[in-house]
Amino acid sequence: MKNIFIASTSTIHGSGYLDYILDDLKVFFKDAETILFIPFARPSGISHDHYTEKVSNAFSKINIKTHGIHTFENPIEAVKNAEAIFVGGGNTFVLTYQLYKNNLIDILKKVIKNGTPYLGTSAGSNICGLTIKTTNDMPIIYPPSFSALALVPFNINPHYMDPDLNSKHMGETRETRIHEFHNFNTPPVIGLREGSWLKVEGHSIILKGSLTARVFEYNKAPYEVKPETELNYLK
Amino acid sequence: MKNIFIASTSTIHGSGYLDYILDDLKVFFKDAETILFIPFARPSGISHDHYTEKVSNAFSKINIKTHGIHTFENPIEAVKNAEAIFVGGGNTFVLTYQLYKNNLIDILKKVIKNGTPYLGTSAGSNICGLTIKTTNDMPIIYPPSFSALALVPFNINPHYMDPDLNSKHMGETRETRIHEFHNFNTPPVIGLREGSWLKVEGHSIILKGSLTARVFEYNKAPYEVKPETELNYLK
Secondary structure, eight states, X not given: OOEEEEESOSOOTTSOTTGGGHHHHHHHTTTOSEEEEEOTTOGGGOOHHHHHHHHHHHHHTTTOEEEEGGGSSOHHHHHHXXXXXXXXXXXXXXXXXXXHHTTOHHHHHHHHHTTOOEEEETHHHHTTSSBSTTXXXXXXXXXXXXXXXOOSSSEEEOSOOOOOTTOOOOSOOHHHHXXXXXXXXXXXXXXXXXXXXXXXXXXXEEEESSSOEEEEOTTSOOEEEOTTOBOTTOO | XXXXXXXXXXXXXXXXXXXXXXXXXXXXXXXXXXXXXXOTTOGGGOOHHHHHHHHHHHHHTTTOEEEEGGGSSOHHHHHHHOSSEEEOOSOHHHHHHHHHHTTOHHHHHHHHHTTOOEEEETHHHHTTSSBSTTOOSOOOSOOSOSBOOOOSXXXXXXXXXXXXXXXXXXXXXXXHHHHHHTTTOOSOEEEOOTTOEEEXXXXXXXXXXXXXXXXXXXXXXXXXXXXXXXXXXXX
């Protein structure tokens, strides 16, 4: 049974890394003594070691030991044997490129579908969707595909932002960008604001946190859904 | 001799489409009675016909007749025979996908290097760089490559925005994104603010408009350059 925690962000303004969800993660990872961390997204270009150290500091607060996947000789075996998995934020293109390069897409899908608890934040949440086509990141490296883990039957847009009505900037709003996505793709998109997450348990997909999320369905006006809404009707 | 006008945006806040550069375009396109418009980037999913109509209305003010490339049976011949070319903004991935699909990359490079005057705005400016890896757009379609026209020896970041120091949003700033680009790529990037453009004449590349631009070179601190700066030292 799937057991997935899809968070918009690792960090909310004015609080430490993973702090705002640490109590929930303690429950979510209650059966795990160790977690396999995948540092491939490298926010600000941080090294795999430094990123793993940062994550290790956070997970030590809930008595979980962190192992970076880059320290294993065989990353596929590391995924197979993991008690729990965390994929952190950074650049979604770099993350996707590295997952394909290390042949990790299929094995990740398999173990997560079979119940290995998975936490994603930001880029690590983007890859839970059907494709990475609704990432906000800069395409700094060319991955062999935009197809992602497809753990949920829609796409994620993390760090969702409402249009700034006072802005004089002429770049596209997030809503315009997702509207453009729907000119070429039909799957729904969930705009997850910072502080929100999706909790997937088997076939159930529930919006968590205190904020509403914005749902974009093909050929429909976008709409808000409240916390605790069951989202498994989307496809 | 190359003759290229690379604009950050088509439109500045509070003014009509192309209005802020129309006087300059009149001079730039002084020898052209017609312009070939490439509407592939489809901002907000606008149709090729509607987009061409919008452009046609703007160019009619400076007595230039607009032809959409989608109305030609042979787009490669249309590029070869064009007196002048304009590639408008929208989604850079959609634009790039369509340019490859229509086999237009090589012929565009060739005619522009041979002197056909070229105007790009936003997505149409992104493709003047080495790659589209510094676009701000959402990757809503998977192009066969991120390589672009390479008309200048660096990358463009149009609609460049300074960090908002009051923001509580945790998504990456533009500067952070470009810094991440330089973890995987070495070419310089020019952050062109809305209202700025680059004027390329042969080997000369001059910053135009009233604003400074931000230059990001590999392994160097970013810096500002003033209008009228010659940028052909970058590579």
